[in-house]
Amino acid sequence: MGDLVGHGLVAGYEGKRVLSGLDVRLASGQVTVLVGANGSGKSTLLRVLARLHVPTEGAVLLGGHDIARDSTRALARKLTFLPQSPLVPSGLTVRELVGHGRYAHRGVLGRTTGDDLEAVRWALAVTGLEPLAGRRVEELSGGERQRAWIAVVLAQKTGVLLLDEPTTFLDLRYQIEILALVRRLADEHGLTVGVVLHDLNQAAAFGDRIVMLSAGRVVASGEPHEVITAEAVRDAFGLEVSVATDPETGRPTCLPSLRGHLTTKE
Incomplete structure (x- = not known):
C-alpha cells in the first residue's frame, strides 16, 4: 500500500488555523504516534490524513497517489479511521x-x-x-x-489504520491490551498505523516513530529516543521532565518534575 504522507498541510475551523504548513509521514508497517498538548492539532491532523477534513493547502498521498482523487468507496478500501468514543x-x-x-x-x-x-x-x-x-x-x-x-x-x-485516542476512558489494563493489539497489527499484518495518544510513556513504549506537535507545527519527529527529550517536552507541553532509559526495553521514559506544584507540610 505504501506510506501515508502529508505535504504542506494547512487546515483549520471557522477561519482559525490549526495546522500550519505541516509535513508528516506514516511509514508502511509501522506504528506512528501523534502526541502534543490539547489544541496542538493532533486530531485535526489525523482527520486530514483520513480525508475527513479538507486542508486549505497541501496534499495527502498514499503510496504516492493523491487520496483527494479517490471516491469515498475507493478510499474506504485503502484507509480506515476510528474516531474517539464512537x-x-x-x-x-x-x-x-x-x-x-x-x-x-x-x-x-x-x-x-x-x-x-x-x-x-x-x-x-x-x-x-x-x-x-x-x-x-x-x-x-x-x-x-x-x-x-x-x-x-x-x-x-485496508492497509492503513488511523486511531484517534483509542485508549480514552479505559483503565490501565485495557489501555495496554489495546496498544499491544495495535502493535501486533503492524508487526504481524503489515498495517500502516497512525494513532493519537496522550501518554508519552505509552507512545514511547509502543510506537516505532513519534510526531510531537505544538500549535499546529512539528516540534520533533523520529524514533522515540529522538523525540522524547526534556527539551522537546518543554517546548511542546511547557513542562519540565526528566528523561531516563527503561533498562528492560531500552526506550525512553519521562517523569514530570513536581517542583512548584506540590505543597509540603511543615
Missing part, C-alpha cells in the same frame, strides 16, 4: 457490528459474500473476540467494546 448502535451483536466494516466491499445489492464472512471471522480472531461474537455490544466491558470497534475497522481490510 456511538454503539443498540441491539447489535459483536458479529453484526463487525460486519458493518464490510460496507465498502459490498456490491450494489449489498449482499454478504464469502469474502465478507471470512473478513469478519479474521477480524474477530485477531482481536480475540470470537468467544464474544454472539454477545450484544452494550454488554461488553470498555476494553472489549474498544476491541470490537477495532475489529470493525479491521474487517474493512
Whole structure:
C-alpha cells in the first residue's frame, strides 16, 4: 500500500488555523504516534490524513497517489479511521457490528459474500473476540467494546489504520491490551498505523516513530529516543521532565518534575 504522507498541510475551523504548513509521514508497517498538548492539532491532523477534513493547502498521498482523487468507496478500501468514543448502535451483536466494516466491499445489492464472512471471522480472531461474537455490544466491558470497534475497522481490510485516542476512558489494563493489539497489527499484518495518544510513556513504549506537535507545527519527529527529550517536552507541553532509559526495553521514559506544584507540610 505504501506510506501515508502529508505535504504542506494547512487546515483549520471557522477561519482559525490549526495546522500550519505541516509535513508528516506514516511509514508502511509501522506504528506512528501523534502526541502534543490539547489544541496542538493532533486530531485535526489525523482527520486530514483520513480525508475527513479538507486542508486549505497541501496534499495527502498514499503510496504516492493523491487520496483527494479517490471516491469515498475507493478510499474506504485503502484507509480506515476510528474516531474517539464512537456511538454503539443498540441491539447489535459483536458479529453484526463487525460486519458493518464490510460496507465498502459490498456490491450494489449489498449482499454478504464469502469474502465478507471470512473478513469478519479474521477480524474477530485477531482481536480475540470470537468467544464474544454472539454477545450484544452494550454488554461488553470498555476494553472489549474498544476491541470490537477495532475489529470493525479491521474487517474493512485496508492497509492503513488511523486511531484517534483509542485508549480514552479505559483503565490501565485495557489501555495496554489495546496498544499491544495495535502493535501486533503492524508487526504481524503489515498495517500502516497512525494513532493519537496522550501518554508519552505509552507512545514511547509502543510506537516505532513519534510526531510531537505544538500549535499546529512539528516540534520533533523520529524514533522515540529522538523525540522524547526534556527539551522537546518543554517546548511542546511547557513542562519540565526528566528523561531516563527503561533498562528492560531500552526506550525512553519521562517523569514530570513536581517542583512548584506540590505543597509540603511543615
